[in-house]
Structures are given as structure tokens and as C-alpha cells.
Amino acid sequence: MLRSLPRLSPRVWSAFAASDSCILGASQHAIRRYASTNAAGCQGEECDVVIALGTNMGNRGLNLHRGLRRLRQLGLSVLRHSALYETAAAYVTDQPAFLNAAVLARTRLPPRELLRMLKQVEAEAGRDLAGGPRFGPRPLDLDIVFYGGGGYRDERLEVPHPRWRERPFVTAPVADLLYRRDASAAAGGSSSSSSSSSSSAAARGSEGATPSGRGSSAPLPYGHAGSVLGHLRDVRGVWDGLCSGQLVPGPAGAGANSGGGGTGPRGGEIMRRVTPLLNMDAGPSSSSSSSSSTTGGSSSGAADALLTWGVRTQLMAILNVTPDSFSDGGKFFPAGLGANVGGTAAGGGSSAVGGGGSSTDAGLAAVVGAAEAMVREGADMLDVGGQSTRPGATRLTHGEELARVMPVVRALRQSPLLRSVPISVDTFYAQVARETVAAGANIVNDVSGGALDPDMRDTVAELGVPYVLMHMRGDPGTMSRPEHTSYGGPVWRGVGGELMAGAAAAEAAGVPAWSIILDPGIGFAKTAEGNVQLLRDLPLLRSQGLDGPYAASAAAAASGSSPGADGGSSSRLWGGPLLVGPSRKRFLGSLTGREVAAERDAATAAACVVAVAAGADVMRVHNVRDVRDALCVADAVYRG
Structure with a gap:
């Protein structure tokens, strides 16, 4: 009302x-x-x-x-x-x-x-x-x-x-705001089949992932006075006409003539897709009256901090504070961490580092040192996880997970080097998201896409932080079952429909599209062959599986190339942000014969290059140094 x-x-x-x-x-x-x-x-x-x-x-x-x-x-x-x-x-x-x-x-x-x-x-x-x-x-x-x-x-x-x-x-x-299914409705066709197939596919894997028939999931009405569909089609035509090399994405302060390409309309010379980080700590040079400067893909400063897309691939470093993760379980798990469930570890009170020389404090200092090393090696952001999501892992309660991650988030925020580095928290619990963001985290990375906690979407909408929405069917304990790994068609099509259903549910809850980073969920509810297919078909996922602001668009012409029918390299700059996490996954071991997860870093780098060629924006990895070198080459080739 x-x-x-x-x-x-x-x-x-x-x-x-x-x-x-x-x-x-x-x-x-x-x-x-x-x-x-x-x-x-x-x-x-x-x-x-x-x-x-x-x-x-x-x-x-x-x-x-x-x-x-x-x-x-x-x-x-x-x-x-x-x-x-x-x-x-x-x-x-x-x-x-x-x-x-x-x-x-x-x-x-x-x-x-x-x-x-x-x-x-x-x-x-x-x-x-x-x-x-x-x-x-x-x-x-x-x-x-x-x-x-x-x-x-x-x-x-x-x-x-x-x-x-x-x-x-x-x-x-x-x-x-114009979706492909709107265009088919305007042409007199039916879009219900694609919409219903996406909904039914999402329902198979993620309870509650599909919103009711409202919001971005439903085609726009056509043919009555209240519809704006005709106007949106006009706008799309005008925008596609502008995207003929006139608009050059680039850092703030650089006009069209400074980076090559033609001169764009006033107000269009600088145009880049961004995602705000609302609660980043202030940097020494931040100013609310000046345009934000970009370092490492994010603009530092409490007045204005942004993640910038399309300039270069960004690295998310994995910092698992778990004893049982498939690759690095126990590596960053300080002795005694998580023992005080419901106490200061989860609720706040004492300083996380240097409290009294305990083994936990020493372990936290080691975690901070490891995180600082990752940033020096090229990490743009840190992803802290307190719960293993390997196949068959035992699920922790939100209190147990908080007891692991809260001291780590606080300790990371006390480091001068890490103060302006975005921190992501890998969780599917709304309460963990809320409390860690209050403690200094900036991004919520949800492997369930909002399906495992009914409060997650509303919580993220209230917090206003970026939301990594990953594709998964079932949960970590059930995702490898045949009913979850069978797609009945191209994997990219099923993943795309279910990602769009999850994004529609998040938008309906109040999470804006510009805060959503999609993750196709490599290694989650896919067979080894399915993971390979998904990597190969990432261009199809971006151009045909996704829609609206999430899809690769004709604005890719701003990169100096013409939009391609296959949604390939010509679309790499102007799609919605996509995170890919192939790091040390089991299917890479199957391809290379490497049974030990830590020996799969070369294969990880190769998979990341494939993803960059398809236009992915963020790589989530364990080995920052080696993958960074691979991405430097990939960016030079594919991003120019």
C-alpha cells in the first residue's frame, strides 16, 4: 500500500x-x-x-x-x-x-x-x-x-x-531493462516455455530459488497502455546504434581520445560497469568531491569504493579457515579457533590478535600473514570461508561457522595492508553474512544462491553489499547425486536458466542487479564432463543462457569489435560480472592425472585462461602468484 x-x-x-x-x-x-x-x-x-x-x-x-x-x-x-x-x-x-x-x-x-x-x-x-x-x-x-x-x-x-x-x-x-523474452512477446511469440523451463529447472535443485510470477523473471506485458515495452525496444535500438566504437570503457579521468577509438557523446566518453562497495574503509587519499581512483580493480575510500568490470581480470584469493576443505583443510585453521561458540569469537568483545599470546592468537597472526602475502602476490580480494563445501561435507550450524570466521575477519581488518582490500565471506547463512559484514566484510559469497537460508536474500538486500550468487543443485551433501548432475541438454542452458531464476528472486527481495555477481558453479552439481562442457560453453552461457543486464550485450562494440552471434570474445567487456572458481577441482585432476589437489595449479591456470577468453571477470583461486601470471597474459590477449 x-x-x-x-x-x-x-x-x-x-x-x-x-x-x-x-x-x-x-x-x-x-x-x-x-x-x-x-x-x-x-x-x-x-x-x-x-x-x-x-x-x-x-x-x-x-x-x-x-x-x-x-x-x-x-x-x-x-x-x-x-x-x-x-x-x-x-x-x-x-x-x-x-x-x-x-x-x-x-x-x-x-x-x-x-x-x-x-x-x-x-x-x-x-x-x-x-x-x-x-x-x-x-x-x-x-x-x-x-x-x-x-x-x-x-x-x-x-x-x-x-x-x-x-x-x-x-x-x-x-x-x-529489455530482456530477450520481452522481444519475443512483442513479436507475437510465446515466452512462457523458456520461462517455465527455467523455473522447473531451478525447482529441481534449489528450493525457493524461483520467485512467483513477478519481477524480472516474467516477460513484460505487451499491447496495452500501461506497458513500456515499445519504449524499451526504441531505447535498445538507439543504444545499439551508439555502440559502434564510440564509447570506450576506461578509468575515470580518461576520455575517449586518450585510449584510442572515436570520440563519444558528451557524458559517454567514460563509461564502465561497476559494483559499489558501500562499507570499505577510508583510504588516505579518498575524497567525496573527486572521482574515485582505481587500484587493483576497486576504488578505495569510504566516500566511494567500486569494483570495476572489463578493465582486467580480478583475483579472489581463497582463505579457508577449516580443518576439512578438500585442498587446504587445516592450513589456515588456528588451534582453538571455533572452540568458543557463542562467546567472544562469535559475538565480539576482545581484540582478535594479540590478546594474550595464546595459540589461537598466534594462529590468527599467521592467517593475517598469509593473507598479506596473497595481496602482495596480486590478490584483489580475499574470500574467507569457515565451512567446507566439498562433496559430502558435514554442515556446520551458523554459530559454529561464525566462531571460525569472525575472529579472522576482525584480524584481517586490523592489518594496515589489508584495510582497503575487499573481504568476501563464503557462507550460505544470513546471520553469518550480517555479523561478518558488521565486522568489516564487504561481499557475501553464497554457494547456494540463496536456496539454503530463506533469510539470505532479504539480508543481502538490507546490507547493500555485493552478492556472489552461485549455481548449485541440492546442497554440498547431495549435489553429486545423479538427479542433480543430469541436465537433459546442454549444461550451459540449464545453468543459465537456474542462475536467472536465482537472480530474479534476489532482485525481487531488493538486491539490485548491479550488486549481483554470477558464478556458474564449476565443480558443484556437475560431472567431470559437465564441468568441461560448461567451461567450453561459457560464451554461450553469457550470450544466450543469461538475459538482461547479466548477459553479454551489443555494447561489446565499445571494445572495438562487432557483436558476434556466438557471444564469444566480442562480448567480453560488457556482460554482467561473472566469477569462475575452477581452482584445484577434482575434474582437473581427472584430466591431468593429478590426484593430489595441491598439484593442480597449472591446470587451474589453464582453466582460468579459458574463462577469461569467455569474458569472466573474477577468478577464485588458491595459488595467487602462478594464476596471476597466467591472467596477465590472458588479459593482454583477450582484453587488450
Whole structure:
């Protein structure tokens, strides 16, 4: 139910009437005639709307997170999210770079009341609606791009937005909102078969993985006044036309002419997909008034920290604090760790390192030293796991897992070298995610994709952290059973459908697409042959198995190559972020004859190169040094 909105003062209304979102000067007669003939179809009914979001002040990711949650609290139903793009400022260029996104939503509010809601949320975010410069810096900008299938115009608002065609920072995210199944519906075909097959496949392996018929999993309606499908098709056509080598992804501060390629439209010279890290510790050079600098793939600083996609492959180093992991069990498991379940290890209190010279403290210091060595060798982020997910592993309770990982997360955060290194926690428990993020973790890595804890998706949505959503059927104890490893067709197709079902469920819970990193789950619920097939067919997974902002898109033309029908190397820069974890897996041992897991690092490096060639963005590995060397070569060849 829609909650009441505070009234904006007449001064604020008159100030933003001349702003970016509105149009003035038309005669009252023309305004009334236009509104009555174009917006009547949505009166009293639910209407699909497209809202563009932008921010370039303060913690930009946090601004978007809070703004979206506030819109939901006020009754807006958000169905789909775009990817997130960092772009150069347009019009007034002497200001920090923007983060831009778009959402597809549903509302019963008429256009003017929807505009009033958006302006209220902007004001709550700190935007000066009465005196701020037009096109100037802003903590939050919310524009109605489309309202239903027609248009609307009065003295304060015009939709479709009159300038969307000239703005790559609008067309790129809005184009993400169109899914392939929408195109088939618009053409008169049926998309129910693909949707139902994805749902049934997900149900086989992950209870609760498929949302009800709402959100990004359902095709958009077509052929009535409330649908924006026709507008989205127009935007996709415009965006595909722009992606002919004009837009060059690159570091903030580098224009199109500095890295080769043609000159792009204003506001499009810098365009790269990013994922915010909302709670990263401040770096010494961080500033909320300047664009974030990129080091090791993430932008350091409490004001603004980002994971950047498409520039180079990033390394996630595995730090298992378990006695029974298949490859390194016991290596980073300090004596006494986990013994104090429910005490200070899981609940907080004393310092994690240097408390009194105990064996646990000494062991934690060794873990920190190992993590520091991994970072020096080239790790971009650390993945801390307290529970083995090898086939047949015994499942710990969330309290037992917390007792293992909490002291480690605290100890890592005390290291000056690791203070600005993102920490991921490998868990399928919502409570572990919540408490470790509060202790300093930045990413949740869930091997179950939200299927093993019904609270996980809502928790991640509340926390606002990146979410690695992995494909698995069953659980670690059952995933190797034939019913879970049989796909009845190409492995990539089954994995893609089930990943999309999991992503749709996460979005329905409030996790934006730009915070979701998909993982096809190499070694989980796949046979040895299935793992090889999946690696080989990663290009097909990205181009045909995934959809919307998660799929490799025509924007790959920004890399200087034409989009290919097979979704191969031409799509490597502009797909959604993909994490691949082949490290030391059993199928590599079968291929090489290496029975000892620690002897499979060369095979791991080879598998990682295959994944990079397909456009994967993050490699999760044990041996950082050797895989880093392989990735340096792979990036030079495949990313340029």
C-alpha cells in the first residue's frame, strides 16, 4: 500500500519545475490536450514506469542503496534493475563522475504524484531542490524516463523524457531493462516455455530459488497502455546504434581520445560497469568531491569504493579457515579457533590478535600473514570461508561457522595492508553474512544462491553489499547425486536458466542487479564432463543462457569489435560480472592425472585462461602468484 508523502513547499515545486526532469513554456491548452490523449490509458490502473537514477556526491553507491529502499518503503514496486555505469559528467563537465542506473517499476500513482514522490526522496537524500545549479552535482537524481506506453505533459513534467536520446548514461542502463523474452512477446511469440523451463529447472535443485510470477523473471506485458515495452525496444535500438566504437570503457579521468577509438557523446566518453562497495574503509587519499581512483580493480575510500568490470581480470584469493576443505583443510585453521561458540569469537568483545599470546592468537597472526602475502602476490580480494563445501561435507550450524570466521575477519581488518582490500565471506547463512559484514566484510559469497537460508536474500538486500550468487543443485551433501548432475541438454542452458531464476528472486527481495555477481558453479552439481562442457560453453552461457543486464550485450562494440552471434570474445567487456572458481577441482585432476589437489595449479591456470577468453571477470583461486601470471597474459590477449 502506498504511504502518504510529505508535501513539498511551493518554493521547491517552482524551483524544480525548471530542472532537468521538467518542461515549461507550452500553452495550457496544448498541455491539457496532450495529457488527456496520451495518459488516459493508465488512469486508475497499474502502470509500468522507467526511472533513471544518478549520483555524483558523497558515497554514491550508498546514495543509490538508500534511495531505492526509500522508494520501496513509499510503495513503489521495483521489478528490474539495470547494471550500474560510471560515466563522465555531461553538460556541466567540471564535476565528479556520475553513477547511473535505471529501474523498471510499477505504480498506481499518476505522473504528477510519482514525480512528487521522487522529488521527496531526492530532498531526503540531501539534494537542494530550490537552489542547486541545473545539471550540477547532486547526491541523488531521479527522473521519470517513461510512464506507460504513451506520454504525459503538463507545466512541470514531460514524459517520455525529452532528452533521453542524447544521453548515453540514460540509454545504456535503460537498454538493460529489455530482456530477450520481452522481444519475443512483442513479436507475437510465446515466452512462457523458456520461462517455465527455467523455473522447473531451478525447482529441481534449489528450493525457493524461483520467485512467483513477478519481477524480472516474467516477460513484460505487451499491447496495452500501461506497458513500456515499445519504449524499451526504441531505447535498445538507439543504444545499439551508439555502440559502434564510440564509447570506450576506461578509468575515470580518461576520455575517449586518450585510449584510442572515436570520440563519444558528451557524458559517454567514460563509461564502465561497476559494483559499489558501500562499507570499505577510508583510504588516505579518498575524497567525496573527486572521482574515485582505481587500484587493483576497486576504488578505495569510504566516500566511494567500486569494483570495476572489463578493465582486467580480478583475483579472489581463497582463505579457508577449516580443518576439512578438500585442498587446504587445516592450513589456515588456528588451534582453538571455533572452540568458543557463542562467546567472544562469535559475538565480539576482545581484540582478535594479540590478546594474550595464546595459540589461537598466534594462529590468527599467521592467517593475517598469509593473507598479506596473497595481496602482495596480486590478490584483489580475499574470500574467507569457515565451512567446507566439498562433496559430502558435514554442515556446520551458523554459530559454529561464525566462531571460525569472525575472529579472522576482525584480524584481517586490523592489518594496515589489508584495510582497503575487499573481504568476501563464503557462507550460505544470513546471520553469518550480517555479523561478518558488521565486522568489516564487504561481499557475501553464497554457494547456494540463496536456496539454503530463506533469510539470505532479504539480508543481502538490507546490507547493500555485493552478492556472489552461485549455481548449485541440492546442497554440498547431495549435489553429486545423479538427479542433480543430469541436465537433459546442454549444461550451459540449464545453468543459465537456474542462475536467472536465482537472480530474479534476489532482485525481487531488493538486491539490485548491479550488486549481483554470477558464478556458474564449476565443480558443484556437475560431472567431470559437465564441468568441461560448461567451461567450453561459457560464451554461450553469457550470450544466450543469461538475459538482461547479466548477459553479454551489443555494447561489446565499445571494445572495438562487432557483436558476434556466438557471444564469444566480442562480448567480453560488457556482460554482467561473472566469477569462475575452477581452482584445484577434482575434474582437473581427472584430466591431468593429478590426484593430489595441491598439484593442480597449472591446470587451474589453464582453466582460468579459458574463462577469461569467455569474458569472466573474477577468478577464485588458491595459488595467487602462478594464476596471476597466467591472467596477465590472458588479459593482454583477450582484453587488450
